Amino acid sequence: MRLFSQLSWYFLREWRRYVGAVLLLIVIALLQLLPPHIVGTIVDGVSQQQMSHQSLLVWVGVMLLTAVVVYLLRYVWRVLLFGASYQLAVELREDFYRQLSRQHPEFYLRHRTGDLIARATNDVDRVVFAAGEGVLTLVDSLVMGCAVLIVMSTQISWELTLLALLPMPVMALVIKRYGDQLHNRFKLAQAAFSSLNDQTQESLTSIRMIKAFGLEDRQSAQFADIARDTGEKNLRVARVDARFDPTIYVAIGLSNLLAIGGGSWMVWHGEISLGQLTSFVMYLGLMIWPMLALAWMFNIVERGSAAWSRIKALLSEAPTVTDGTTVLPEGRAELRVAIDEFRYPAAAQPALSEIHLSLAPGQMLGLCGPTGSGKSTVLGLIQRHFDIDRGDIRYHDIPLTELQLDSWRSRLAVVSQTPFLFSDTIANNIALGNPGATQDDIERAAMLASVHDDIIRLPAGYETEVGERGVMLSGGQKQRISIARALLLNAEILILDDALSAVDGRTEHQILHNLRSWGEGRTIIISAHRLSALTEASEILVLQHGKIAQRGSHEQLAAASGWYRDMYRYQQLEAALDEDESEQEVPHGE
Template identity: 80%
Template sequence: MRLFAQLSWYFRREWRRYLGAVSLLIIIAFLQLIPPKVVGIIVDGVTVHHYTTDRVLMWIGTMLLIAVVVYLLRYVWRVLLFGASYQLAVELREDFYRQLSRQHPEFYLRHRTGDLMARATNDVDRVVFAAGEGVLTLVDSMVTGLAVLIVMSTQISWQLTLLALVPMPIMALVIKRYGDMLHERFKLAQAAFSSLNDRTQESMTSIRMIKAFGLEDRQSGLFAADAADTGVKNMRVARVDARFDPTIYIAIGMANLLAIGGGSWMVTQGSITLGQLTSFMMYLGLMIWPMLALAWMFNIVERGSAAYSRIRAMLAEAPVVNDGEASIPAGRGTLAVAIREFHYPHTDAATLDKVTFTLQPGQMLGICGPTGAGKSTVLSLIQRHFDVVQGDIRYHDIPLPRLKLDDWRSRLAVVSQTPFLFSDTVASNIALGKPGATQQEVEHAARLASVHDDILRLPQGYDTEVGERGVMLSGGQKQRISIARALLLEAEILILDDALSAVDGRTEHQILRNLRQWGEGRTVIISAHRLSALTDASEIIVMQHGHIAQRGRHEQLAAQSGWYRDMYRYQQLEAALNDAPAEEVTREEP
């Protein structure tokens, strides 16, 4: 029953729908009390009062009319009640999605995709089912049960009613115990389902790697183990679930036995008539549904309560990065980064140490260094995936934590080192951040990213479906479409996080030339392993072990001893060897 208290905010807001549905349920409950009374009247009328055929048909017509009215009222309350519960599903999923979109990478380090999907789908369905069917069964069972008890006690015999209800308190205690067991076991079953969802999601997204390494049997074994564990936990739920109905039917059977035995004795004693006993047994038959509904209500409400606790735990997690209140002044501003030290959450070692630079509008910053040097971390901090505690990052001389997140990110266009494309057309993927873009604007951005010609060679050009995660495109095409997507935004700051790694040198040169024209007055930050992408940068910083080891323009760094000169010479030599004719290379081999 905890769930009804937890959802009280929604019941109060949608009180009109719920009140209307509950009122109709009460009316239906009272209408259902009439047919057993009518049957008793007919039985006594035929056996004692010798009713005519017309009078019997009149009473039968009354029952048919009541059946039609009950049918219509049931239709209306279902629309009201289930319409309200389905609206709850929409709101819970919207809140859940909004919560996920507000979270930052640290949140996704702790929560896996499969578990989040299970909470947004399966758990929400359980809560909605309880908010619809649970309310129905609670109201229907209570109203019908109480009304039947009152009629049985006042219209027939309160002594016989008490006798028939002797098994009920025992049944209620047993069902309450089953409900507590079900709550705990269902939470474990839902957690197991989340793990199974994780395994499925990971296997589907990495299917190429699995097949390439011949890991099909191993992954199938792991999936089978998760499926078996989920089955075991659901079976434990089913064992508790299976105890409800037998308990109720035993109680009902005992109640019928007591009612028939006691009622027969009362008929022989003249305390009640045969027609009254017939009505009493029909009323007792009406009690079967409230008792079954009570057990069913405990079942679905406990499942819903367990699911809602998982959803609330997720919704209660505050974002690591809080939204600011300041708006960004109009116009392009200076980006100043002054990071004294930065640690990722739950780590002791510093990832960045004394990283400072300033970028004026129109300048280009190049960031390079060996793998793990902290390049992507710097870009993540600029995007406010995490906040800097020791030091700060300012734009228009305002610390980023004071700025509204939406305002700040609207000034950024980012291309990550792992581009993501949706299962949509090429044009829709490019226009992702600007859905109202015209075809001419989309094509212009594609030309700047040097991918226009490649798109025209696709089967349907810009209307070609790229498949899930852009599966039908090469790595270079996906990178360039992602670059076109960013350029279409015409943001003040463009961030390219190793976004040219999958394109050849000639295409890279063409894209960079286009960027110089596009980026007049805009700030560009390029992180790259291939140093030829940084030759035109206003400043280059070389990251090593989380700090800046070298900085300067390309010409300066190429003349200084250090990592930059060594790597640049190596890459120049590699490019020369790749461009040399094959036979010449063969002759030069020792």
């Protein structure tokens, strides 16, 4: 029942709908009390030969009219009640998505995609069902049950009513115990469903790799194990669920037995009439629904409560990076980075230390170094995915921690190491950050990214559907479309995180040349493993073990001993060997 108090904020806000539905339920409950009373009147009238045919028809007509009115009122309260609960579903999912969009990488290190999907779909459905059907059954069972009890006690016999209800307290205690068990078991079942979602999502997104490595049987076995575990946990829920109805029917059967036995004795001694006993048994029949509804309400509310605890736990997580209050002034400015130390959450060693640099508008910064040296970490801190432990990053001489996140990120255009394309047209993917862009704008950005010629050779050109995650495109095409998407934003700072790794040397050179002309007055930061991508940078930082090992222009670093010169010579030699091999290659059969 604690779910109702947890959702009280919504019930209070939508009180008109809920009060309207409750009032209609009360009217319906009162109308349903008429038929048993009318049947008792008819039985007494017919048995005592005191009712005419005309009176009989009138009473039958009243019962039919009551049934029609009850039908219409039930339709209206369902619209009111379930309309309110469906609105709750919309709001919960909006809050859920807003919460996910506010979170940073550290959050997604702790939560898997399948679990988040399960909470946004299955758990929300359970809460909404409890807020609609749960409220209905609670009010309906209480109103109908209390009304029937009052009528039976005042109009027929309170002694017989008390006798017939003796099994009910025992039933209530048993149902409460079942409810507690159901809450705990359903929570475990929902967690198992999240794991099943995780496995399904990972299997579908990596299906090409699974088939390439011949892991179909192994993955199927893993999926079967998780599905079996989920089924077992849901079966444990079903075992508790299956106990509700038999318990209620046993209690109702005992009530009917006591009512018939005690009522027959009272009729025999003239304390009540046969018609009154008939009405009493019909009223007791009306108690079946409130009892079933009460048990059902416990069932769905406990499920909803378990689901709400999972949703609330996620919605209550505050972002690890808090939003600032300052809005960036207009215009471009110098970007100054002073990272004295940064550690990832729960990491023992610092990921970065003593990283200091400044970039004026129009300058290009290159980042390179061995794998794991901290290049992507620097770019992540500039985007403020994490906060720095010691030091700060400033733009317009304002620390990023004081800036509104939206204000700061609107100045950035980012192309990550793993470009993501939506299952949409190429034009819509390029215009993702600028939906109002014209076709000419889109094509101009594609030309700068050297992907225009590739696009027009596709069957539908810019209207070609790329499939899920851009499945029909090559890695180089996806990277270049992502670059075009970033260029279309016309942002002040462009960040390329190893975004040219999948393109050939000639295309890379053309893109860099285009970026140099496009980037006049803009700040460009390029992280790359292939050092040819950094030759036009104003300054290059060589990172090793999270520190700056070397810095300078391409010419300076290529002339000085160190990692950069060794790697650059190695890559030049490798490129020369590849070129010789391609020139010496001859067709098969010659």
